[in-house]
Amino acid sequence: MVTKAENETLVRVGPGTDMGEYMRRYWHPVATSAQLPGPDCRPLRTKLLGERFVVFRDSAGKVGMLDELCMHRGASLALGRVEEGGITCLYHGWKFAVDGTILETPNHADCKYRERRKAPAYDVVERNGLIWAYIGPKEHKPPFRTFAADTVPPENRYVLRIDIKANYLQLWEGGLDSSHVSVLHTNQARTSWGIERGLPNDSSKWTPMDDPSPEFQVEDTPFGYHYAATRTLPPSRADDSQRNVRITPAIFPTGRIIRGPVSDFLVWETPSDDYSTSTYITVYSNNPVDKDWTLKTLGLNDTRFWREDDPEYKASWENNFFQDRSIMDQNWSGFKGIEQEDAAIGLSYGPIFDRSKENLVTADLAVVRVRRRLLQAAQLVKDGEAALGSQIADLTAVAAPDVDVPQGTDWRSVAPFHYEFTVAQAAE
Ligand code: FES
Ligand SMILES: [Fe+2]
Structure with a gap:
């Protein structure tokens, strides 16, 4: 159970707040490379953890x-001229x-x-379609971290914001x-619901989400935690000696990897401020990413909701999220x-939800853990410790296995590699 005071601690990310100071110990994505398409292009206004920045690409292509x-x-x-190796303020x-x-x-x-002064500038790394920045104290700058999404060739990756x-x-x-997943995303994940209604069964590639009462287990790891949902197999693959184990890693401070049917999704929920978030998704796979399929599956192929050249999500209560109740029989x-x-669900609460009003059940295990681990992690930073997982430069082993195993198998044996990481020396 989260108290009102803990909820406030969890959601406030501005300078000087507990969570804000904790979050400032990590690199965060601040833009996609596609948003700064070439040298001297239009600069970007951006917000990170409640502070305002301008991001620009100079004549040599450096961000x-x-x-x-x-x-x-x-x-x-952000109104300035970008030319000849810098950004020029229009005013003077x-x-x-x-x-x-x-x-x-x-x-x-x-x-x-x-010569004596400098404009406040931040460390930036551009890597595989994302631009990352570090805005925390210089003396605590952690190593830049690498993930599995960084290890595939460029055509096997697609980045969106x-x-x-x-x-x-x-x-x-x-x-x-x-x-x-098997409720909100019924049409993608819960095959039986569609079969009962005679819908074409094009979601057969999804994992066995029809089990109405999966078992959930969670354990802390050096990067945050991971949890497993263990389910019986769907009727099409009925085999009671087997169980499906689907593991989701929570990579602190805001990340996760989600296994999709043909690609994985590395997702960061980067706080712009207390009330708004930039979601950065790197879709990656061992094969070239089918961008059209990805956008269709996400529902981002409809420009009423989102456009590739304008990351702002446009559905809101003002337009009832463009929910089409006339199709809800199917x-x-x-x-x-x-x-x-x-x-729609994330926005439906209003910008900040008071978690002290919830009624949690066992199925909310992973959600309870993210809050507890965040509060712990923020406290550790206050106590002078390093931020959770921030010193692990190589996180390429973190994955989201989704496998069938003999019943009774310890779910942790599916991802033993989630416990073994080398802590790098902090960069100066
Ligand atoms: S305010 Fe930018 S040059 Fe004067
Ligand atoms: Fe979802």
């Missing part, structure tokens, strides 16, 4: 992130390089002034809550796609 408001007198640099022409070096101050000729006006925890909890939710469903 930088500065405080959005110009260090001179605070005009937004101060020009900055990606590392914050002051290149020009036309209204102040003293070059010593430029969805901006949703809800607190990050609502969305992260949804992603870690296996018990909703479609459980009235939505056509997993992200349409997840986003």
Whole structure:
């Protein structure tokens, strides 16, 4: 059970808050590479953990992130000119390089002034379609981390961003809550519901989600925790000597890997501020990613909801999330796609939910754990310890196995590699 005070601690991510200070000990994605398509392109305004930044790509193709408001007198640099190796503030022409070096101050000729100061600039890494930044204390900068999604060739990967006006925890909890999958995502996951209604059975590739009462187990790991949902096999594969084990890792501070039928999804729920979140999804596989299939499955092929060139998610209570109740005899939710469903639920609470009002049951095990582990992790940082899992540079072993095993098999034996990691030395 979460108290009102604990809920407040969990959801507030601005500077000086417990969760905000904890989250500032990690690298976070702040944009997709596609949002900055070429040298000197239009700069991006972005928000991370309640602070405003400008992200831009200079003439050499290098990405930088500065405080959005110009260090001179605070005009937004996002209006600025990006050219000849820097971004120039429109107001008085101060020009900055990606590392914050002051290149020009036309209204102040003293070059010593430029040499002595720097604009607030942040460490940025661009890797495999995502731009990551570190905004925490320099002395606590952790190593940059690598995930399984980084190990596949570029054509086997597709990166997308969805901006949703809800607190990050609502969305992260949804992603870690296996018990909703066979209900909310009935049309994709619960084959029997469709078969009863004579629907074409095109979801047969999904795992055995028809079991109405899976068993859930959870255990902490060096990167956060992982949990298993153990289910009986569906009627089409009925074999009572076997069970299906589906493991989901929660990679702190905001990540998870979800196994899909043809690709995996590495998802980050990056808090822009207390009330809005940028969801970054890297879809990856051993085969080339079918982008059209992915967008259709997520329901993001409908431009009323989302467009690739504009990450803001457009369905809200104002348009009833574009829910189509007329199809609900054949479609459980009235939505056509997993992200349409997840986003509608995440937004339906309002931007911040008071968790002290819930009535939790055993099936909510993984959701209870994410809160407890976050509170613990934030406390550890307050006590002067490293942030949970932040020092593990190589997380490529973290995966989301989904396998059938003989009944009675210890679920942990499906992912023994989730317990063995090498802690890297913190970078200076
Ligand atoms: S406010 Fe940016 S140059 Fe003056
Ligand atoms: Fe979901």
